[in-house]
Amino acid sequence: MTATTPTATSNVTERQLQVGQIPARVLVGGTGEPVLFLHGAGGLMWDPFLDALAGDYTVYAVEHPGAGEGDALAHLPGIWELVLFYDELLDALELDTVRVVGHSFGGMVAAELAANNPRRVSRLVLLAPIGLWRDDAPIPDIAAMPPESLPGLVLADPNSPLAEMMVPPADDPQALFEASTRMASILHFIWPIPDKGLDRRIHRISAPTLLVWGSKDKLVSPVYAEDFAARLRTAEISMIDGAGHLPHLEQPDAARKAVLGFLDDSATAARGR
Helix, strand or coil, rough: CEEEECCCCCCCEEEEHHHHEEEEEEEEEEECEEEECCCCCCCCCCCCHHHHHHHEEEEEEECCCCCCCHHHHHHHHHHHHHHHHHHHHHHCCCCCCCCEEEEEEHHHHHHHHHHHHHHHEEEEEECCCCCCCCCCCCCCHHHHHHHHHHHHEEEEECCCCHHHHHCCCCHHHHHHHHHHHHHHHHHHHHCCHHHHHHHHHHHCCCEEEEEECCCCCCCCCCCHHHHHHHCCCCCEEEHHHHHCCCCCCCHHHHHHHHHHHHHHHHHHHHHCC
């Protein structure tokens, strides 16, 4: 079952699908070959980065189950079931092979999807992904932190306009509830990170992979970029100066150039010659 309604952005539509017992919300925009975008803990929104991708591709930006309304988490006890949900969602969207871009938790899911079904992912972009673990660079448990501390952890410049997007107003109970629900839905799948097992499956990824990291990321240290690259068959690292954990939003021009250049098969092949 699918329903399509326009969003506030005129060239982006919202599709509502049912994947088994799980509802799926997908924002679709642009023209060209398909790109699947998986968001991080901040939730689904159509931002300038997705607008840039939509200039060359048809972008399918999916809201993680449980991050919105509904009881999807009751049907998704772990990361394995979540990966199968995305595999089935691609079937429902009639997308056989796709480029996949994932940020933070979305990067972890993107990597798991590419490891589970390598033929399905033609190119993979991981924006500051989680999923691996180093005892000497532990990833903080953001659920245990007060919301007002997040900009200082996530952003290179905690006073930037992006900070206002991250912290719901203290006098808005509905916004606080929605933010709490989104966070809980993400934490359901990721903690404890070392036990989730991506490090045991990541070698199965066959898609050429771009790792994009902010040089000032205090949430997921840039040292993880080399850890991911060492476990992947074909990987490039793009370190974005002056960015924290949101490189595609903090330094949009640099991130956009790196990602679009990589997603273009012909441009990437030319660099390799």
